[in-house]
Amino acid sequence: MKHVCVVAGSNGKNLVLAQAFQEHLQSLGHKVTLLNLVAADLPLYSPAQNGKLAGAQVIEPFKDALSAERFVFVSPEYNGGIAPVLSNFIAWCSTSTKDWRVHFNGKKAAIATHSGGDGLQALVMMRLQFSYIGLTLVGRQINVANHKPLDPASLADVCQQLLV
Numbered sequence: 001m002k003h004v005c006v007v008a009g010s011n012g013k014n015l016v017l018a019q020a021f022q023e024h025l026q027s028l029g030h031k032v033t034l035l036n037l038v039a040a041d042l043p044l045y046s047p048a049q050n051g052k053l054a055g056a057q058v059i060e061p062f063k064d065a066l067s068a069e070r071f072v073f074v075s076p077e078y079n080g081g082i083a084p085v086l087s088n089f090i091a092w093c094s095t096s097t098k099d100w101r102v103h104f105n106g107k108k109a110a111i112a113t114h115s116g117g118d119g120l121q122a123l124v125m126m127r128l129q130f131s132y133i134g135l136t137l138v139g140r141q142i143n144v145a146n147h148k149p150l151d152p153a154s155l156a157d158v159c160q161q162l163l164v
Contacts, residue, residue, distance in 0.1 A: 002163055003031045005068035009075035009083035011038035013114040017144055018074040021112070024159055025072075033065040037085040045091035055095030059103075066093065070162050071109040073130065077122035082129065090133065105134030110162045112142035119143045138162050 004025050008018035015036060025032045042058060043049055059066065075083045094100040111126045113119035123141050130137055138161040144150045 001030055002070055003033070003068040004070040004072060004162070005033045005035055005065045006072040007035045007037065007065075007074065007086065007089070009037055009073070009086035010114075011036060012076075013144075014074045014076050014083075017112055017114045017142070017150065018072070020150060020155060021072045021074065021110075021159065024155055025163075028159070028163070030163070033068060035062060035065045037083075037089050040085075040089075042085070042088055042092060045088050045095070050095055055092050056097065058092045059096045066103045069107060071104070071107060071135065072112065072162065073109060073126055074112045074114070075122055075126060076113060077115040077117065077119045080121040081125045082122055087129075090129070094133070101134040104130070107135055108138065108162060109135040110138045110141070110158050112144070112158070114144040116146065118145055118148075 006018045006021045008015045018034060022032045022034045043053060075086045078084060093103045109130055111123055113122045115122060120143065123143060127137055138158060140158045140161055142154060142158055
């Protein structure tokens with residue numbers, strides 16, 4: 001049994017997609033922590049905020065989630081990039097210890113998006129950023145759009161690749 005953290009960078013259709021990952025992984029018998037970053041309502045990271053709040057203090061409620069062996073990141077495309085709440089979360093994680101990669105380095109991850117368009121820019125940006133912080137990303141990814149519903153077989157395949 002693996003511990004998987006599913007991180008939702010939106011509270012709309014991307015949260016629904018994150019919940020589909022959660023349900024599938026749980027049906028396979030894995031422990032899944034769903035982290036809804038919109039509901040978490042983290043303070044906006046800035047050097048000034050980092051001076052007032054310690055990164056470790058901000059991410060303390062997420063210690064169990066960050067201890068997961070695997071991650072799934074689900075983010076809509078925002079102006080050709082990832083959701084601001086997801087970028088903000090990563091910034092706080094990277095300032096929480098002296099080793100800025102400690103929460104993600106060497107772990108495996110999958111990426112997905114539900115976007116108004118095809119969401120490919122968000123997927124490219126997630127792949128670049130997440131590999132930079134030390135995650136190993138599975139080759140397949142999920143991109144869902146209003147004109148392209150989630151394919152359950154693709155979801156199952158991405159989860160299988162994530163779990164190996």
